[in-house]
Amino acid sequence: MTSPDLALYHYDGCPxxxxxxxxxxxxGVSLELRDILESADHRRELTQSTGSQTxxxxxxxxxxxxxxxxxxxxxxxxxxxxRGGT
Numbered sequence: 615m616t617s618p619d620l621a622l623y624h625y626d627g628c629p630x631x632x633x634x635x636x637x638x639x640x641x642g643v644s645l646e647l648r649d650i651l652e653s654a655d656h657r658r659e660l661t662q663s664t665g666s667q668t669x670x671x672x673x674x675x676x677x678x679x680x681x682x683x684x685x686x687x688x689x690x691x692x693x694x695x696x697r698g699g700t
Contacts, residue, residue, distance in 0.1 A: 619675040621646040622690075623660045630687040631670040637691045645672075 622638070622645045624631035638645050648656040650669060661667055664683055672684040672693065684690050 618677065619646070620644070621648050621673040621675075623648050623650055623656060623671040623673065624669050625649050625651040628669055633687050634670045634672075634690050634694075638694055641694050641697070643694045643697055648673075 620643065622631070622634060624635070624647060626649065635645070635647070648660075650657040650660055650667060657667060660669070660671060663673075663681075664671060664685065668685065670685075670687055670690055672690045674682045674684065674693075676682070684693055
């Protein structure tokens with residue numbers, strides 16, 4: 615089974631984003647980091663998909679092509695904790 619692609623929409627000064635990045639590092643989970651302040655394309659994709667620019671948000675793309683969005687740092691960390699090391 616192929617692991618999903620994980621992308622974290624974030625920005626550097628956000629304490630909740632920092633919490634998620636640190637949890638991913640601790641758990642050994644690889645994330646693509648998409649800074650919404652540095653990339654208008656990432657900001658636009660986040661807004662179009664979720665209706666908001668609030669971060670952090672985790673984008674999960676399954677091998678089937680299905681995309682899910684997980685908002686809120688606690689929910690993201692809970693998801694990552696269940697994955698560990700991928």
